[in-house]
Amino acid sequence: MTLKVAIIYNDPFTDEPNRAGEEEAIVGVLEEVFAVRDALKELKYDWEQVALHKPLEEARRIMSSIRADVIFNLFEGFDDAPQSEPLVARMMEDMRIRFTGNPSHVLELxxxxxxxxxxxxxxxxHTPEYQVLTPQTLDNFCLRFPCIVKPCDEDASHGLLPENVVRDRKQLARQVQRISGEFRGYALVEEFIxxxxxxxxxxxxxxxxxxxxxxxxxxxxxxxxxxxxxxxxxxxxxxxxxxxxxxxxxxxxxxxxxxxxxxxxxxxxxxxxxxxxxxxxxxxxxxxxxxxxxxxxxxxxxxxxxxxxxxxxxxxxxxxxxxxxxxxxxxx
Ligand SMILES: Nc1ncnc2c1ncn2[C@@H]1O[C@H](COP(=O)(O)OP(=O)(O)OP(=O)(O)O)[C@@H](O)[C@H]1O
Ligand SMILES: [Mg+2]
Missing domain, CATH: 3.30.470.20 (ATP-grasp fold, B domain)
Structure with a gap:
């Protein structure tokens, strides 16, 4: 019997493009989905494409209607809700659906x-020396400059600009302020390698x-x-x-x-x-x-x-x- 594979991914048209460059990231999502779909065709598997959108309960409803032997997980979390990435994997585990890639606890960690x-x-x-700081805890800073200030829980280089590399306390304060304001309160500060x-x-x-x-x-x-x-x-x-x-x-x-x-x-x-x-x-x-x-x-x-x-x-x-x-x- 032919294997049936369902690809889940972020619905690029309902995940609001509200940040600079988000449109380009959307094109990236679609390129990835189309490439996997073409590979599934080449492998002669049955396939279906399932776009997930907010809220999470809706994603659960959509996934419970999938009838496939395995889900190909390209879902990267809803915009502004990175925790939805492990949560969707957890749903598949709860539904006992097999899926590609890492289990929910690894995605969460x-x-x-x-x-x-x-x-x-x-x-x-080895990993670069680091501290998690907020504008209120800046006085605890004890790393060596230069440093890089990053969001704690985002990826695809969201929020990374040349200014994120800081060389003194003034620049550090400005970037910790910016990153912690934009990305849920905390900034990860690392020594720059x-x-x-x-x-x-x-x-x-x-x-x-x-x-x-x-x-x-x-x-x-x-x-x-x-x-x-x-x-x-x-x-x-x-x-x-x-x-x-x-x-x-x-x-x-x-x-x-x-x-x-x-x-x-x-x-x-x-x-x-x-x-x-x-x-x-x-x-x-x-x-x-x-x-x-x-x-x-x-x-x-x-x-x-x-x-x-x-x-x-x-x-x-x-x-x-x-x-x-x-x-x-x-x-x-
Ligand atoms: N401590 C560091 N020292 C030097 N460069 C760094 C450091 N941390 C991050 N960078 C630079 O910033 C880039 C992005 O950082 P990182 O990989 O941590 O974040 P990301 O945005 O989650 O990336 P991805 O899109 O790969 O998920 C790295 O590829 C590297 O060029
Ligand atoms: Mg990276």
Whole structure:
């Protein structure tokens, strides 16, 4: 019998485009959905596309009507409600529907960057020194400048601008004020690691396997810090878009390759990754690889991150999608 797969994703037309660049992010969502759908066609699976929209109860109602062997989970949480991402996964677990990617508790943990850093630190993995601050607790600041100020629980580089890299207390206060105002009250402040930037994806349930390593390359005007900003991902023609590239596989020595590999696998095991994930890292001046974050629901768009890494490893896009589905079917 033909396998039936339902793709769930954010309804791009009801999730209000209320932030700068959100329209570009919407186009990104659709590209990803269409690519997965085309892969399902190529694999000769039955497929259906199910857009989820607010409120959460409506999403529950929509999902309870799905009749499929497995759900392909591309849902990234409603705009302004990141917690809806693990909550939707929890619903599928409660409904006993098999789905691709990580279980709800892993999505919930990795959404909180500070908690994730604490967990991986406890496992002896390096991550930049950090503090969670609010405008009221700024006096507790005790890190070394330069630092980067980020939202605690957002992704897709929401809210990241060159100004997020701060060099003194005045700049720090301004960015903590901005980020905590825009993103639910807290700001994650980290020491800024200005070395080479890598990311690598893994796949697997109990046995995790590294797919391939990429390096992010920067060729930016001297006044712009080397960071992946919202612009570098979505705004063609901007200095960040033009000045940011990716090299895959990364050109690294066998020793560095081994260090990156060990760090990535250890980080994924520490947070309980099952399915697939991508880890973002930077190399410190002392050579140490420091983990910036573990993405438990990384972008599957062709030619990016995990898809690009799979291709370099010799898997077609359809093979990657099939492997992800096989892992979901193997669970339970
Ligand atoms: N401590 C740091 N030191 C140096 N650069 C950093 C640091 N933290 C973040 N960056 C830069 O900012 C980018 C985005 O940060 P991060 O990956 O933590 O957030 P994100 O917005 O959730 O990203 P994604 O879209 O990958 O989910 C990184 O790719 C890196 O270029
Ligand atoms: Mg990242």
């Amino acid at each position: 990795t959404l909180d960057k500070a908690r994730t850093k604490e967990v991986i630190k406890q496992h002896g993995i 200005d070395g080479r930037e890598f990311n690598a994806s893994v796949i697997g349930n109990h046995e995790l396997e590294l797919i391939e390593i990429s390096e992010i390359t920067y060729m930016l005007p001297p006044d712009l810090p080397h960071i992946l900003t919202f612009e570098s991902k979505w705004f063609e023609g901007t200095p960040y878009y033009r000045g940011t590239g990716v090299q895959c596989p990364a050109q690294v020595s066998p020793e560095l390759r081994q260090t990156i590999r060990d760090t990535v696998l250890a980080s994924c095991r520490a947070v309980g990754i099952s399915g697939y994930a991508r880890v973002d890292m930077r190399q410190d001046t002392d050579g140490a690889i420091r983990v910036l974050e573990v993405n438990a629901n990384p972008d599957l768009s062709p030619e990016l991150g995990i898809a690009l890494q799979s291709e370099k490893r010799g898997w077609s896009y359809a093979t990657l999608i099939r492997n992800i589905i096989d892992l979901a079917l193997e669970r339970i």
